[in-house]
Amino acid sequence: MISESETTPTSLLSVEGLKASYDESIILRGIDMHVPPNSVVALLGRNGVGKTSLLRSIMGLMPKTEGSITFDGQSVEQLRTDQRARMGMGYVPQGRDIFPNLTVQENLEVSLSISGKAGKERLEEVYELFPVIKDMLGRKGGVLSGGQQQQLAIGRAILTNPKLLILDEPTEGIQPSIIDQIEDAIHLLKKQGNLSIILVEQYLDFAKAASDTFYILDRGSVVLTGESDELTSEVIGKHLTV
Ligand SMILES: Nc1ncnc2c1ncn2[C@@H]1O[C@H](COP(=O)(O)OP(=O)(O)OP(=O)(O)O)[C@@H](O)[C@H]1O
Numbered sequence: 001m002i003s004e005s006e007t008t009p010t011s012l013l014s015v016e017g018l019k020a021s022y023d024e025s026i027i028l029r030g031i032d033m034h035v036p037p038n039s040v041v042a043l044l045g046r047n048g049v050g051k052t053s054l055l056r057s058i059m060g061l062m063p064k065t066e067g068s069i070t071f072d073g074q075s076v077e078q079l080r081t082d083q084r085a086r087m088g089m090g091y092v093p094q095g096r097d098i099f100p101n102l103t104v105q106e107n108l109e110v111s112l113s114i115s116g117k118a119g120k121e122r123l124e125e126v127y128e129l130f131p132v133i134k135d136m137l138g139r140k141g142g143v144l145s146g147g148q149q150q151q152l153a154i155g156r157a158i159l160t161n162p163k164l165l166i167l168d169e170p171t172e173g174i175q176p177s178i179i180d181q182i183e184d185a186i187h188l189l190k191k192q193g194n195l196s197i198i199l200v201e202q203y204l205d206f207a208k209a210a211s212d213t214f215y216i217l218d219r220g221s222v223v224l225t226g227e228s229d230e231l232t233s234e235v236i237g238k239h240l241t242v
């Protein structure tokens with residue numbers, strides 16, 4: 001008989017030995033990273049160490065030279081970005097991915113056109129997480145503040161009904177009150193279950209509070225990984241302060 005533990009995958013996402021380059025320069029030097037189901041993983045590191053490149057490789061936006069990427073029990077290496085998205089990877093790139101010339105409502109509709117019924121069922125949830133979205137449905141995306149645009153970008157990703165939400169520096173350049181709302185949203189999403197999050201973050205208090213485990217990258221390699229409550233000021237001083 002097969003027991004539960006043998007049938008339940010231990011990782012939603014597994015990255016193993018991942019290497020990637022831009023032209024001549026090697027950017028990722030053999031990354032191992034595991035995202036368990038229903039967990040938040042913080043991906044940390046100084047500027048330029050390869051955090052965004054790792055996310056782009058996971059999404060199939062940057063080709064890998066070696067290694068494997070397994071998502072939801074399936075190898076995704078041969079899949080295009082849109083196929084990975086349909087499997088349940090929701091990606092919010094660094095610097096807000098919205099359509100500035102479409103209204104907020106139209107921005108949401110683009111996501112709903114991908115996810116259909118499952119996404120529509122999450123619309124009320126997005127309005128609850130970020131009430132400002134509901135208040136501004138008729139406005140053009142481009143007139144929202146940076147923080148509001150970030151909320152819209154996260155809302156759009158939720159409407160694709162992802163199993164894995166990938167957030168690249170969601171608090172970058174955003175006012176503190178909106179950072180708090182994004183942090184609350186991450187906690188709420190996690191509490192509902194059935195979703196894991198990769199959170200790239202420079203704001204360490206936020207990353208520590210929001211995540212279960214962490215990975216620290218340096219020059220394309222994982223230099224430290226562990227439980228997020230082990231992120232002491234000593235660890236931070238050694239690996240993360242400039
Ligand atoms: N399109 C590109 N072509 C060539 N090199 C690139 C390109 N994009 C990024 N790089 C280089 O790859 C390295 C890793 O960049 P990446 O954007 O992944 O870092 P990061 O950790 O996300 O940095 P940040 O914290 O500033 O967002 C850097 O040295 C960067 O200069």
Ligand SMILES: [Mg+2]
Nearest residue numbers: 051052053094
């Ligand atoms: Mg980056």
